[in-house]
Amino acid sequence: MAKTDFPLIFERSKEGRTGYSLPEMDVPEVDLDSEFPDAYIRQEAPDLPEVSELDIMRHYTALSKRNYGIDSGFYPLGSCTMKYNPKINEDAARLPGFSSIHPQQDPSTVQGALEVMHDLQMSLAEITGMHAFSLQSAAGAQGEFTGLMMIRAFHEANGDYKRTKVIVPDSAHGTNPASVSVAGFDAVTVKTNEQGLVDIEDLKRVVNDETAAFMLTNPNTLGLFETDIMEMADIIHKAGGKLYYDGANLNAIMGYARPADMGFDVVHLNLHKTFTGPHGGGGPGSGPVGVTSEFEPYLPKPVLIKTDDYYTFDHDRPKSIGRIKPYYGNFGINLRAYTYIRTMGAEGLKKVSEYAVLNANYLMRRLETEYALPYAQHCKHEFVLSGKKQKQLGVRTLDIAKRLLDYGHHPPTIYFPLNVEEAMMTEPTETESKETLDDFVEAMLQISQEVKDDPELVQEAPHEMAVKRMDETTAARKPILRYQKT
Numbered sequence: 216m217a218k219t220d221f222p223l224i225f226e227r228s229k230e231g232r233t234g235y236s237l238p239e240m241d242v243p244e245v246d247l248d249s250e251f252p253d254a255y256i257r258q259e260a261p262d263l264p265e266v267s268e269l270d271i272m273r274h275y276t277a278l279s280k281r282n283y284g285i286d287s288g289f290y291p292l293g294s295c296t297m298k299y300n301p302k303i304n305e306d307a308a309r310l311p312g313f314s315s316i317h318p319q320q321d322p323s324t325v326q327g328a329l330e331v332m333h334d335l336q337m338s339l340a341e342i343t344g345m346h347a348f349s350l351q352s353a354a355g356a357q358g359e360f361t362g363l364m365m366i367r368a369f370h371e372a373n374g375d376y377k378r379t380k381v382i383v384p385d386s387a388h389g390t391n392p393a394s395v396s397v398a399g400f401d402a403v404t405v406k407t408n409e410q411g412l413v414d415i416e417d418l419k420r421v422v423n424d425e426t427a428a429f430m431l432t433n434p435n436t437l438g439l440f441e442t443d444i445m446e447m448a449d450i451i452h453k454a455g456g457k458l459y460y461d462g463a464n465l466n467a468i469m470g471y472a473r474p475a476d477m478g479f480d481v482v483h484l485n486l487h488k489t490f491t492g493p494h495g496g497g498g499p500g501s502g503p504v505g506v507t508s509e510f511e512p513y514l515p516k517p518v519l520i521k522t523d524d525y526y527t528f529d530h531d532r533p534k535s536i537g538r539i540k541p542y543y544g545n546f547g548i549n550l551r552a553y554t555y556i557r558t559m560g561a562e563g564l565k566k567v568s569e570y571a572v573l574n575a576n577y578l579m580r581r582l583e584t585e586y587a588l589p590y591a592q593h594c595k596h597e598f599v600l601s602g603k604k605q606k607q608l609g610v611r612t613l614d615i616a617k618r619l620l621d622y623g624h625h626p627p628t629i630y631f632p633l634n635v636e637e638a639m640m641t642e643p644t645e646t647e648s649k650e651t652l653d654d655f656v657e658a659m660l661q662i663s664q665e666v667k668d669d670p671e672l673v674q675e676a677p678h679e680m681a682v683k684r685m686d687e688t689t690a691a692r693k694p695i696l697r698y699q700k701t
């Protein structure tokens with residue numbers, strides 16, 4: 216095991232050292248051999264580190280300080296909406312009436328929790344203009360899968376078995392084509408035009424009687440609003456296809472535009488992005504799916520219903536695509552989203568959109584002085600810069616991202632979307648102050664100067680981090696996750 220300046224917990228171990236003191240045993244000792252079959256008895260004690268309480272506290276506290284999160288600093292990760300997580304959400308999530316219940320309890324004993332779910336479904340329906348919502352799916356990707364399975368069930372119910380293709384823009388989030396495949400469809404790509412929008416002529420070329428759906432996010436992955444959305448909806452619907460809205464990031468349009476009014480039939484939202492669920496590190500998330508009335512029979516079951524002020528689950532749904540997750544979704548994240556929506560109110564959510572768009576445009580206009588901006592019109596909640604000018608001086612976007620770490624900022628999303636060279640996809644979010652944005656701009660401008668004066672400084676970054684430049688491929692492909700004694 217490589218020695219580092221930061222010992223592993225095993226390397227701190229000293230034989231015989233303990234971090235606890237147990238009271239004297241006051242019950243008879245059990246003779247393991249006579250009580251359990253041999254196969255279940257560990258012959259050797261597990262090799263655990265022997266450390267004091269202080270050792271262990273210092274070890275994990277130090278580790279946590281090496282991590283970076285939204286509570287540590289600016290996190291402009293485009294497409295991921297790393298926004299502030301209001302602490303009042305945590306208060307709500309910890310109320311014993313919510314935190315101490317179990318999904319197998321009888322509905323009569325958890326009416327309050329069911330009411331929260333029901334109200335949340337109604338709020339999401341109002342925000343998006345959809346008819347009904349299911350909170351079951353646990354992530355954006357699972358929401359996409361759920362929505363596509365409903366579209367499939369719909370076409371099959373009409374005997375329309377030849378609709379096997381789903382159209383996806385070339386700038387789409389990677390989960391879109393992946394969900395298309397997982398749901399048993401083939402993805403067909405539609406091109407982006409020079410303005411960064413879907414190329415309508417190309418859309419007309421790829422749509423036909425095999426089109427099951429068109430999957431779109433609006434504003435799109437370049438942060439631009441698809442102004443021709445009504446015409447596109449018309450093209451798809453006339454061909455017998457359905458419109459799927461990837462609503463992972465809704466914080467540019469809340470209170471201003473609704474997917475249902477743009478002609479979408481099925482949508483998913485990421486409550487762990489727009490609606491402040493803490494995320495990163497892989498979950499938990501929540502990707503509720505909303506539908507028009509035409510699709511309601513296909514929603515995952517059971518469906519939460521309200522009759523005479525009593526909430527319960529309807530399992531008798533013959534056309535449902537079935538259950539896609541055990542129980543009823545990630546309740547804790549749904550509860551946080553509900554708290555957020557109630558705290559903000561309708562006017563507050565509208566303000567969110569205004570600030571998200573204002574912040575993104577402010578950053579974009581200040582940064583375009585030094586970084587290439589392939590699509591120059593006003594953006595919505597995010598924008599994509601290109602590091603191609605810096606690349607001509609031998610410095611790549613990856614180097615710039617690493618150098619940003621030295622300035623104390625998390626980098627933007629890089630090399631995505633795929634249709635922008637050396638992409639830097641940046642989303643400041645609505646919750647950052649002008650001071651923070653200015654600080655980030657200063658760092659980016661200074662790095663641009665460094666690229667000209669001392670490219671090696673940037674190429675070899677980070678210099679101030681605990682871990683220097685990593686071999687990212689090896690780190691991703693051959694991670695060492697377990698301590699092995701040498």
Ligand SMILES: *Cc1c(COP(=O)(O)O)cnc(C)c1O
Pocket residue numbers: 294295353354355356357388390391432461463464485500502
């Ligand atoms: C994040 C994101 C997704 C996927 O959401 P997950 O919860 O990570 O599965 C899909 N589409 C867009 C546009 C996204 O930003």
